[in-house]
Amino acid sequence: MAYAIGLGLFLLLLRFGFLQIVEADRYRAAADENSIRLYPLAAPRGEIVDRNGDVLATSRPSFRASLVPRQLPEDETEREAAVAAYVRALDLDPDWLAGRLAESWETPISPIRLAGGLSTEMVARLEERRRQLPGLVIEEEPLRVYPYGNLAAHVLGYTGEVSLAELQEMGGRYVPGDLVGKFGVEVTAERFLKGDNGGLEVEVDALGRQVALRGRRPPRPGKKVVLTLDRRLQARAEELLGDRKGAVIAMEAQTGGILAMAINSRFDPNWFASGRISNARWQAVVNDPSTPLQNRAIQALYAPGSIFKIVTASAALEQGELNEEKTYECGGIFWIKTWSYKCWNEAGHGWLNVEQAIVHSCDIFFYKTGISLTVDALAKYADLYGFGEPTGIDLPGEKGGHVPTRAWKERLFHLPWFPGNTVQMAIGQSYLLATPLQLVQLLDIVALEGRACRPHVIRRIEDERGRVVQEVTPQVSRRLAIAPSTWSLLKRGLWGCVNYSSGTGFRAHLPRLDVSGKTSTIQNPQGENHAAFACYAPSDKPEIVVVTFIEHGVQGGTIAALISRSVVSAWDDLRRGVEMETDMPTEPVSGPPRGD
Amino acid sequence: MWYRVRRFAESLNWLLLACLLLLMAAGWGLVLSAAMPPNQEGPWPIPAFAARQAVWAMLGLIALMAGAMVDYHVLLRLGPWLYAIGLILLTLVLGVGHTSFGARRWFALRGIFMQPGEFTKLGMLLVLVRLAAGQARDPDPLRRRLFPRWLPASLLVVAIPVALILGQPNLGTALLLVLLALAVWLVAGLPWSLIAGSIAAASGVAPAVWSFLKDYQRARILNFLNPYRDPLGGGYTVIQAVTAIGSGGLTGRGFLEGPQNRLQFIPKHHTDFIVSVLGEEFGWVGCLSIVFVYLLLYLEGLRIAHRARDYPGMLLAVGIVSLLASQTLINLGMNVGVVPVTGLPLPLLSYGGSSMLMACLLLGILLNVGRQRRR
Numbered sequence: 001m002a003y004a005i006g007l008g009l010f011l012l013l014l015r016f017g018f019l020q021i022v023e024a025d026r027y028r029a030a031a032d033e034n035s036i037r038l039y040p041l042a043a044p045r046g047e048i049v050d051r052n053g054d055v056l057a058t059s060r061p062s063f064r065a066s067l068v069p070r071q072l073p074e075d076e077t078e079r080e081a082a083v084a085a086y087v088r089a090l091d092l093d094p095d096w097l098a099g100r101l102a103e104s105w106e107t108p109i110s111p112i113r114l115a116g117g118l119s120t121e122m123v124a125r126l127e128e129r130r131r132q133l134p135g136l137v138i139e140e141e142p143l144r145v146y147p148y149g150n151l152a153a154h155v156l157g158y159t160g161e162v163s164l165a166e167l168q169e170m171g172g173r174y175v176p177g178d179l180v181g182k183f184g185v186e187v188t189a190e191r192f193l194k195g196d197n198g199g200l201e202v203e204v205d206a207l208g209r210q211v212a213l214r215g216r217r218p219p220r221p222g223k224k225v226v227l228t229l230d231r232r233l234q235a236r237a238e239e240l241l242g243d244r245k246g247a248v249i250a251m252e253a254q255t256g257g258i259l260a261m262a263i264n265s266r267f268d269p270n271w272f273a274s275g276r277i278s279n280a281r282w283q284a285v286v287n288d289p290s291t292p293l294q295n296r297a298i299q300a301l302y303a304p305g306s307i308f309k310i311v312t313a314s315a316a317l318e319q320g321e322l323n324e325e326k327t328y329e330c331g332g333i334f335w336i337k338t339w340s341y342k343c344w345n346e347a348g349h350g351w352l353n354v355e356q357a358i359v360h361s362c363d364i365f366f367y368k369t370g371i372s373l374t375v376d377a378l379a380k381y382a383d384l385y386g387f388g389e390p391t392g393i394d395l396p397g398e399k400g401g402h403v404p405t406r407a408w409k410e411r412l413f414h415l416p417w418f419p420g421n422t423v424q425m426a427i428g429q430s431y432l433l434a435t436p437l438q439l440v441q442l443l444d445i446v447a448l449e450g451r452a453c454r455p456h457v458i459r460r461i462e463d464e465r466g467r468v469v470q471e472v473t474p475q476v477s478r479r480l481a482i483a484p485s486t487w488s489l490l491k492r493g494l495w496g497c498v499n500y501s502s503g504t505g506f507r508a509h510l511p512r513l514d515v516s517g518k519t520s521t522i523q524n525p526q527g528e529n530h531a532a533f534a535c536y537a538p539s540d541k542p543e544i545v546v547v548t549f550i551e552h553g554v555q556g557g558t559i560a561a562l563i564s565r566s567v568v569s570a571w572d573d574l575r576r577g578v579e580m581e582t583d584m585p586t587e588p589v590s591g592p593p594r595g596d
Numbered sequence: 597m598w599y600r601v602r603r604f605a606e607s608l609n610w611l612l613l614a615c616l617l618l619l620m621a622a623g624w625g626l627v628l629s630a631a632m633p634p635n636q637e638g639p640w641p642i643p644a645f646a647a648r649q650a651v652w653a654m655l656g657l658i659a660l661m662a663g664a665m666v667d668y669h670v671l672l673r674l675g676p677w678l679y680a681i682g683l684i685l686l687t688l689v690l691g692v693g694h695t696s697f698g699a700r701r702w703f704a705l706r707g708i709f710m711q712p713g714e715f716t717k718l719g720m721l722l723v724l725v726r727l728a729a730g731q732a733r734d735p736d737p738l739r740r741r742l743f744p745r746w747l748p749a750s751l752l753v754v755a756i757p758v759a760l761i762l763g764q765p766n767l768g769t770a771l772l773l774v775l776l777a778l779a780v781w782l783v784a785g786l787p788w789s790l791i792a793g794s795i796a797a798a799s800g801v802a803p804a805v806w807s808f809l810k811d812y813q814r815a816r817i818l819n820f821l822n823p824y825r826d827p828l829g830g831g832y833t834v835i836q837a838v839t840a841i842g843s844g845g846l847t848g849r850g851f852l853e854g855p856q857n858r859l860q861f862i863p864k865h866h867t868d869f870i871v872s873v874l875g876e877e878f879g880w881v882g883c884l885s886i887v888f889v890y891l892l893l894y895l896e897g898l899r900i901a902h903r904a905r906d907y908p909g910m911l912l913a914v915g916i917v918s919l920l921a922s923q924t925l926i927n928l929g930m931n932v933g934v935v936p937v938t939g940l941p942l943p944l945l946s947y948g949g950s951s952m953l954m955a956c957l958l959l960g961i962l963l964n965v966g967r968q969r970r971r
Binding site for chain 1: 838839840841843844845846856875876879880884887890891894895898921924925928929932934
């Protein structure tokens with residue numbers, strides 16, 4: 001018996017020795033890891049302001065509610081009751097919460113973020129019910145706020161909780177629960193907007209309750225991003241666009257700074273600001289047939305339509321197929337063998353030179369010019385003007401569009417390029433696809449006579465004391481070697497289009513400011529034609545380029561021209577410091593058709 | 597009067613008494629450390645658990661003296677009564693007991709919990725000793741060796757409380773009762789081979805028993821075989837205890853300085869897992885000292901058994917030592933993760949009134965057996 005007891009105790013001593021001497025370091029490390037925890041102190045995201053310092057996005061202190069899973073009761077029924085209480089108190093999706101709890105078995109003491117953006121009243125109500133909510137943790141958390149609601153929503157973008165994949169990709173600066181840009185400037189300026197999280201080094205007990213504070217590093221807020229947008233012009237452009245689907249873009253001609261980019265939209269970035277948008281609302285936004293999250297200015301592709309005639313004309317002038325005097329006759333209809341192609345004006349325009357053809361947007365003139373040029377020259381000049389390639393604006397998700405070629409058509413359709421395709425391409429239809437922003441770039445090139453400034457929305461970055469960290473200097477993104485005589489001829493055409501009473505863009509005419517522009521009516525097999533109007537002003541020394549694109553807008557010379565005119569007028573009012581005109585253009589119901 | 601006190605004092609086994617007092621003092625310090633709130637710096641104010649443990653220790657000393665003074669022959673005669681009371685309490689606790697951690701083991705009396713399982717041990721031990729020692733010897737030597745006359749009655753005496761305790765359910769105490777009975781029988785002449793054979797037979801039917809075990813019991817066995825199977829559920833305590841003991845290293849982190857203990861990572865660290873506090877705060881040196889004191893205590897107990905005045909006294913002393921020693925081995929083993937977690941306190945060290953009073957009473961009886969040798 002004595003031997004048995006002695007042997008038992010001796011073996012136990014060996015085990016103690018093994019644990020405490022041989023493996024001591026391992027267990028020491030495990031014990032320290034157990035009890036010391038780093039709590040991040042979320043740094044507020046930087047502000048986004050417009051060119052005049054108007055705050056478009058900021059951060060406001062608010063609270064988030066989290067749940068420490070291990071503090072839920074062990075008893076099954078009590079646990080379910082507590083989970084149900086959470087669902088009720090915070091209006092959570094029960095399946096979502098159950099999923100998160102199931103995931104958390106590995107880390108039962110790290111809190112699950114349930115809801116953010118809670119007001120003090122909400123927090124007070126939760127505190128009252130704390131007895132039914134075991135494991136509730138309330139922490140301060142900066143909330144992203146967009147004071148103007150959906151103003152410039154597609155430019156500003158929105159934020160969301162950083163995903164696991166993003167965490168792995170971006171490494172050290174982020175912790176779970178951090179907000180990260182998901183769209184718009186919030187994405188492109190992410191590295192400036194994101195502040196440096198501070199932290200608390202805290203000794204905790206087994207339930208994650210704080211026992212002692214070991215150290216504190218204050219968070220550093222993110223940098224301020226100054227945009228090129230003018231909040232007032234943006235608001236006016238959005239007001240003018242109203243409920244119509246489409247885009248209105250105003251850009252500084254000499255710098256490429258975007259002054260306004262209005263997208264008809266029904267989404268408000270504040271919905272996403274608390275980090276976790278409610279499931280129902282997210283479904284509603286994603287499944288909305290009007291695709292409210294799409295930035296139509298840079299992500300939607302349309303045929304450019306008659307505005308493309310500028311490209312056709314400059315190609316022909318440079319290749320010697322056209323000159324100032326050369327004329328073609330428009331009889332209202334154009335035949336290639338048995339195929340007929342009509343002019344928008346079926347009565348015909350008679351004999352025209354290139355300037356008159358631009359003014360009246362004659363289709364037959366450009367059909368004939370296109371045939372003389374062939375598709376290869378058209379495609380080459382389209383490339384030069386930046387079609388088929390993103391403009392390089394500092395917003396995520398920009399599309400490049402498409403410029404068709406012979407080889408492309410043969411590869412895709414196994415069909416040769418027909419002369420009819422060339423005819424269509426010469427007036428900006430056929431397989432051409434472009435974003436509204438590429439039309440802005442086209443007009444900018446004409447306005448600056450061969451230079452394009454890279455469009456951008458971020459003007460500069462400032463730190464918290466207002467010192468400039470980074471200045472965005474205007475960049476010439478492309479240069480075209482085209483004769484000065486060609487530019488002046490094109491410019492005369494664009495001027496006439498707006499300023500002759502017979503021009504298709506006459507509705508964009510402004511008495512006190514010289515506007516030059518071009519209309520576009522894009523044939524749309526799915527419904528009413530799309531309408532676009534692109535212009536710059538003042539004509540002699542261009543400072544602003546405005547493009548309006550309206551889906552199903554019927555005719556480029558009507559509402560699109562009127563909206564562009566109002567935007568230019570508002571810009572002029574702002575520039576001169578007078579009160580902005582606020583009357584709304586109405587769709588013209590009568591009057592001569594203003595063609596395409 | 598003074599003479600009688602002196603004679604009583606001289607008759608006591610002072611080595612055993614010293615070990616007991618040492619363990620009690622060490623246990624009180626560890627309970628103090630375990631019970632202190634995480635944010636309290638010094639030992640003041642004394643936590644409630646430590647204050648209560650001091651009261652239990654005082655009551656334990658009284659029980660010890662009482663056990664040492666009452667002739668164990670009287671106790672042996674009272675044995676069946678104690679046993680019967682124990683059985684009644686066990687039956688009652690199944691009906692009205694206080695449930696904690698899914699088991700009904702406690703009576704709640706004015707906020708103080710009592711475990712009748714502890715008191716059953718003494719009654720059963722006394723009855724077993726009486727049965728083995730009291731009956732006339734069988735004339736047939738072979739039958740005497742292989743199937744003594746007292747065996748059927750003894751088996752019944754063990755089976756009833758074991759069944760009741762398994763019903764609570766309390767695997768640890770049931771196992772302890774079986775071990776106690778085996779030790780007594782072994783010393784009373786039942787051959788090794790028979791006991792080994794029964795154990796082999798028992799392992800033969802183990803798969804059948806498995807199907808009768810409750811889910812939590814199966815989970816405990818599985819968790820013992822691999823505690824990392826469910827690191828935050830059943831295996832959590834063992835992992836945390838082993839981590840605490842291992843992190844203590846050679847000399848420990850110092851009194852009141854063990855983070856695993858102080859930050860309450862180990863559930864029940866003041867009762868069943870008190871050794872994790874010892875290991876974390878005093879290291880291997882601390883564990884070595886305590887194990888040495890236990891060894892000394894039990895060896896001295898066996899010496900008393902060896903020199904006992906008569907056969908029942910010897911059996912009684914062996915029973916007491918085996919009961920306390922197996923409890924110690926099981927508890928230490930579960931703290932270092934080599935024995936399944938069964939919910940047995942460490943005699944004299946763990947917090948708990950029933951356990952403390954019982955251990956003291958048993959050691960008191962042991963002292964009484966030791967005193968009678970000199971008469």
